[in-house]
Amino acid sequence: MPSSVMPTSRIDGRQSPAAVSTAGLRKSYGDKTVLNGIDLHIPAGSVFALLGPNGAGKTTTVHILSTLIAADSGRAQVAGHDVATSPDGVRAAIGVTGQFSAVDGLITGEENMLLMADLHHLSKREARRTTAELLERFDLVEAANKPASSYSGGMKRRLDIAMTLVGDPRIIFLDEPTTGLDPRSRHNMWQIIRELVSDGVTVLLTTQYLQEADELADRIAVLHEGRIAAEGTADELKRLIPGGxxxxxxxxxxxxxxxxxxxxxxxxxxxxxxxxxxxxxxxxxxxxxxxxxxxxxxxxxxxxxxxxxxxxxxxxxxxxxxxxxxxxxxxxxxxxx
Known part of the structure; x- marks a missing residue:
């Protein structure tokens, strides 16, 4: 399992422990520039929210950091591993929950969990133990043997994150995790995120829900037209705007x-x-x-x-x-x- 000890960022010269750091990250598709020099420093054990309108580059940033696509230029480290030269190290340290659920609706919740455990090469005994613990933690025991297609949106999201935790990642990328959820399910998801961070997990959250960032994030970056328009705590960002x-x-x-x-x-x-x-x-x-x-x-x-x-x-x-x-x-x- 990946180590919970996070490296110190060396990309930007700051010496505080960093789970994720980037410098000058750029990505274009044809003549469309999606990321135009992104610098990030995400301390270990924190929630970092990336805000921005549709097309601002939030999901592209997550895809680069999770090694799904390559940046055109710039550098990025995740859990001390360079995403370009050590992708396997990055993948071993992270969990990713995208905008759309990765749950297979044709099999049960428990079978989804066991499938994920098999992908992480857990022994059958360890897979059963981990699956049972996570199903209980996410209040899915009663639904464990039902097809996932019968789950509500909130249940599918909980199962999705439970599957993400099978490999015990110390860094989790949540790409708009509450999109489409009702207010009660959204608040339940917020509580899950808080509990993850209290366990020492680092969370990079992309969201269009401003209240979500305000409620959860230790620091927030506003992404606009491929650049970081501003970064700081919620209170620091609010003080940027006149009229108070x-x-x-x-x-x-x-x-x-x-x-x-x-x-x-x-x-x-x-x-x-x-x-x-x-x-x-x-x-x-x-x-x-x-x-x-x-x-x-x-x-x-x-x-x-x-x-x-x-x-x-x-x-x-x-x-x-x-x-x-x-x-x-x-x-x-x-x-x-």
Whole structure:
């Protein structure tokens, strides 16, 4: 079984343990450039989300890292193995779940698992033990002897990931794993991913569900037209988008005027008795605003934090303007505190 010890990235010069790292990754199909110099550094034991619209290159990146296709140029390492010169080492260390289930619907869930165990050259005893453990872990014991074609979408996804885990991979590529699932099944899948990471598994997740990346990812990269448009934690990415502010509302006009004098750099709404203060929504900035009010002996009747979310980041960085999406840049969300 592959080792759980991850190498240190040497491609980009950083010395933190890396499960996956790339430098200058490029791929074209004819005159269509799909990847145009991708640099990634994915720490071991983390969830890294790759966001992007259709055709941005997410699946192509996964296919290169999993040795299914070759890059035109650039370098990539997975679990310390170069994908070009040591593909067998890469394959031994990874598991891949694609957009479309690899489950064979003509055989039972248990038979799918045993088939995967055979592909990994497990002994019959080990195959039976591993299959039983994974079927129980993914709540598929009752359905184990039923044809997989009778499974719901969520059950097929669980079986798909269970099959991926037969080889005990320490790195898993999940290419849009919750596409087509209902909200309950999607949340169940999120919990499975969290449990995998708590066991030390590294997950590269591609998704179009922005909430999914926000919920799961330690770091997020936004891929647009073959390039990384931005990378960081969800909070770091949200702070890239202007428009965040704190809104203070008052019931008493005199208190409102005193607050405006105390804080000064505000946008006033005399009719609504509200003040708007530019802010990134951080705890430090909120504390600063409240401290100024406290020093002046003023208490707001309502404090509302307006912060951009990943929808805003995505649309701003990719230039998307989709009418079916209600949340556009410069229309940040509100959270009453």
């Amino acid at each position: 502010h704190v809104r203070l509302r008052f019931c008493d006009p005199s208190t409102y005027r005193c607050a405006a004098d105390a804080i000064r750099e505000v946008t006033r709404d005399d009719e609504a008795l509200s003040l708007q203060i530019p802010s990134d929504g951080s705890q430090r900035e909120l504390r600063s605003i409240l401290d100024r009010l406290d020093r002046a002996g003023i208490e707001a009747d309502e404090l509302t934090v307006h912060t951009p979310d990943l929808d805003d980041v995505f649309f701003a960085l990719t230039g998307s303007n989709q009418p079916n999406q209600p949340n556009q840049p410069n229309q940040p969300k509100e959270a009453v505190r």
